[in-house]
Amino acid sequence: MNPSFFKRQLLAVGFTAAIIGVTGSLTACVPLVLGGAAAGTAMVATDRRTSGAQLEDEGIELRTLSRLRENFGTRVRVSTVSFNRQVLLTGEVPSLEDKQAVEDMVKKIQNVGSVVNELGVRNSPSLADRSADLLITGRLKAAILDARDLQSNAIKVVTENSTVYLMGRVTQRESDRVTTIARSISGVKRVVRVFETISEEELQRLQPAPAKS
16 A cells, blocks of 8 residues: 555544544633644654754643633633744634733743744634634645655644644745645635744754664
């Protein structure tokens, strides 16, 4: 069986399961949290961040979720993704004051380097909207897996209200390539790049050494 096809099938199954879980248990008051620990140690080996940075990012995400619950309860719906200490905030809050308050709170969390605040001031999206976002993310990740000139583990994909956010340490070539792919996915309204740009030379240095025979 073609390995790429097998990966796509696993990805499709994973996102289908996620959507079923959303349908069965999601309420408008509960933040949507996907992915993370299931990736395992293989992801650590191919990630372009250092292992220390990966642990820092996991700690930032956990501390942010805890502070959000403590300070805002169920009044806001905020999803947090940290990559190399840059924190992306997506979701919904009821007012501009809350949007700024969430950003100010996250900036004070240990190890946070910068914050990209993409919170919307609006009511929480419907279940159908969230399911559509999950499908967009799944389709885009599958398309990235199919692209032989991209490393899927180097790019994080977040979809919120049909807007795709792209994070990672990538070259300008990779940034342009994945942006083109994202814009071709059905249902995508906007693509926002939150990349850390590296040179082609640095990319070569980050590549794992070939296995010795």
